Amino acid sequence: MSLLSRAATPIASRETSDLVVGALLRTGPGGIGTSALRPAGGHTATAESDTPEPTRREPEIYCPEALRDDVALGDEVNERLVAWAERIGIYPGRVEEVRGANFGRLVMLTHPDSDDPDRLTAAGKCALAEWATDDHYCDDETQGSDLTLLGARLGVANAVVDPAHLPPRYAADLERAVGRDPVLRALRGAFEHLARYADIEQVNRLRQEIASLFVGYDTEGSWRASERVPPVWEYLVNRQDNSFLPCMALVDVVGGYRLPAAEYYDPRVRRAVSFAASASVIVNDLYSTAKESDASGLVDFNLPMVIAVEENCSTEEAVRRSVAVHDDLVRTFEAESAFLSATGSPRLGRFLAAVWAWLGGNREWHRGTARYSGA
């Protein structure tokens, strides 16, 4: 769950948990669910050794392809994001890891309807600030995360995202807290940059999505603190909030138009986009599972893990079932958004097409980022 190596508490709460979590821990990169995975990079043996390199595998999922891959644009945005991260102070001393994660590539791939580096950088800063909140507050003890402080920190972070209005004396205290904490500065800075392109309705929309994201972070912290593996339904409820929805919510901002609130919050649109959001983050679960079971035997939550625990099945089978959940979500989004596009406004059609494109770019980024491959 973090960009960086971290220490977390092993989780096991049900009778089967030790067994299943143990099985998950024994699986290394490329090891989990191999029969549900397909080779992506081929199988090679080096000249120096007859030992074959581990085959890189990736989940065979139902997902659109990325609509563009402009490496130069992605690099340009990435360098701007890395420079900003350094300036603002997130991930201190880990600049190369931030560069390798290549969040610039993520926004280039997921927003193919803009080639404006500044717009893309604004969206990238939002994503990076949201990720930094997760890593620094929730997942990475080497970056100061502390479960006992999580709720309080997220409360202050939310007061930066949705600015708190305090009596002057206390407002100064809040400002000092922001000055001390790079995560808070990143969240504020990202919103400032975004305001060049987002109107007040779009800014408020993002605030709301981030509030839900923070609830998701808190929920995961509670599972971890209580060493409780949630049932699958509860995991999926949380993963809808703790998802890439805040990124997807910006597709119109980056595209240079606005989907009005009446359409964005239409329950039928909300439902379709929520399916896409859940699918986007199950992709993350599928690609980051190996990273989340690190060599020191630590494990984090992901869909294959909670399915394996609840359904008492092998990790291979749990990956297969997770892929099936993912594919159902994508197909449902595809069908419902096709209907909504056919019957709704041209803007809605454009927005839903952009969410579809976002899914394709998201998977492409997960395929290559050093955040998950360690490349």
Ligand SMILES: CC(C)=CCC/C(C)=C(\C)COP(=O)(O)OP(=O)(O)O
């Ligand atoms: C960009 C964005 C909304 C990120 C915040 C939420 C987040 C970190 C994810 C949705 C990814 O999930 P996870 O916490 O599992 O992340 P890692 O796999 O550790 O990168």
